[in-house]
Amino acid sequence: MMRASPARIALYVVSALVLVYLILPVLIIAPISFSSARFLTFPPPSFSLRWYQQYFSNPAWMQATRVTLTVALLTVVIATPFGVAAAYAISQSKLRIMRLIHLALLLPLVVPIIITAVGIFFVYAKVGLVATMPGLVLANVMLGLPYVVISVLAGLQSFDPAQEMVARSLGMNRLRSFFAVTLPQIKSSVVAGGIFAFISAMDETIVALFISGGQYQPLTKRMFTALRDEIDPTIAAISTLMTAASFMLVLLASARQKRSG
Amino acid sequence: MLALVSPALLVILALIVLPVGWLAWQSIYHDGFTLENYRRVFTEDVYWRSFALTFEISLAVTAIALLLGYPVAYLANSVPKGWSILILSLVVLPFWTSVLVRAYAWLALLQRTGVINQFLRYLDVISEPLALVHNTFGTVVATVHILLPFMVLPLYATMQKIPNDLMQAGASLGASPSLTFMRVFLPLSLPGVLAGCTMVFVLCLGFYITPELLGGGRTVMVSMLVSRNVELYNQFGAASAVAVVLLISVLVIFFVVSRFISLDRVLGQK
Secondary structure (H helix, E strand, C coil): CCCCCHHHHHHHHHHHHHHHHHHHHHHHHHHHHCECCCCCCCCCCCECCHHHHHHHHCHHHHHHHHHHHHHHHHHHHHHHHHHHHHHHHHHHCCCCHHHHHHHHHCHHHHCCHHHHHHHHHHHHHHHCCCCCHHHHHHHHHHHHHHHHHHHHHHHHHCCCCHHHHHHHHCCCCHHHHHHHHHHHHHHHHHHHHHHHHHHHHHHCCHHHHHHCCCCCCCHHHHHHHHHHHCCCCHHHHHHHHHHHHHHHHHHHHHHHHHHHC | CHHHHHHHHHHHHHHHHHHHHHHHHHHHECCCECCHHHHHHHHCHHHHHHHHHHHHHHHHHHHHHHHHHHHHHHHHHHCCHHHHHHHHHHHHHHHHCCHHHHHHHHHHHHCCCCHHHHHHHHCCCCCCCCCCCCCHHHHHHHHHHHHHHHHHHHHHHHHHCCCHHHHHHHHHCCCCHHHHHHHHHHHHHHHHHHHHHHHHHHHHHCCCHHHHHHCCCCCCCHHHHHHHHHHCCCCHHHHHHHHHHHHHHHHHHHHHHHCCCCHHHHCCCC
8 A cells, every 4th residue: 555556646746735835824924024125025135124123113013012922921820720720620520510611611712703702892891891901811811711721631631630649648738739749740731731822812813803902902903904904024024923933832832742741 | 629610710701601692682682672683684685695605615615625634634644653743743833823924924925916926927827917815715715724724633633543454454355445445444534524624614604814804805704794893883783693693503513513423523622
């Protein structure tokens, strides 16, 4: 079967083309961001850092970047402990309602994001959270929770709860035994979940389009507006930086997960 | 144990259950109960056409993603481990690039003065630039690109579980490779096909950024109907009704699919 039959060759060719289709758009942005041209031209006429300069010298883009980083960090700080606690409870408890709660925590992945966004907008409009920092952070905590829960539950699956029993039989209370015995062993999945929550908050666009405004607009909202109005290679520079940041975080997360083996 | 889940649960209740409930309420209540919003959604042309278009695009995207994704998953499953890791990394790579960034990349590639048009003109294949974007074509190309990983990963996971012995048994009984594939491998991979198709279809139904940026205003998908009713026309009731119909469609699809395969598989947990 490993002989190169015509079918096998066709398989190679089709797969290679599909992979090119998947990768090409990701690779095309960086060269455009280093181009000197005002409009999208490829290949770029000459090398230039002017679009990076534009980005770093524009107060509106800088303010948006600060908002994005603050929101993403606060999201991780809140969503990670909430998600870990929930995953731990779901995996340890035998209550039947836990199954339902588990499903509820995955809702953000199931409900189309546009519906969530509009719904949150209506609720925020009533309670005065539109265009505020707490509003933005809360929404992203909700959207990031499933990633933490899924990652930590997967980590807990390979953890033997008997170990914690032993610690408790030796006189530790539940909380101490969790921090001393369980947490160190699931640390990698906790970190991975936190990183995914960070990336989710950094990339989140649709909810921000509806509920953010004024000085609390994240990068993605400004990018969306810019893309709709006029295309400027500044976006390519920002895109390149965002992509680089995401990739580094993912590598970090997967390196951690691998170490936990 | 309930105390441990309560912070997370509270966030979910306040920020997704309550908002969606609010939408549902708002769609039927405005100074008294009314089904006016639903009457509009089901009878007015604008709404009907948008729902029809959204289902058509979602079907097309799902079919294309399956056609492109199956060979890749098959290849990844049939090569040595190192190669399959490489293939899967390439599949997942774009997954970690923001949807906005990719919309920008497709604009750069597909627009009139974009990379592809320039290349084709350079080769003298065309004399006038092709309209590749700001239409349904561009939307579909970019949407398939974004959703393809959701097809390949469940397919690969399912194929991994198909024992190699079965294929060898088929071959030893005299079946040709293509017959073994059709009769043994393909049927056994169907749960993965169903899982991948469900996820792609459902995600596509609610797609917003890609059609908004690459559709050129003509490809009005349901999600854009919702946002326009909120942002442009202040028609909160109508927007809510559209959202509720969309949500019910999604839930019905998940429910029907869950009769056949575990939802954990669809949500990529297994």
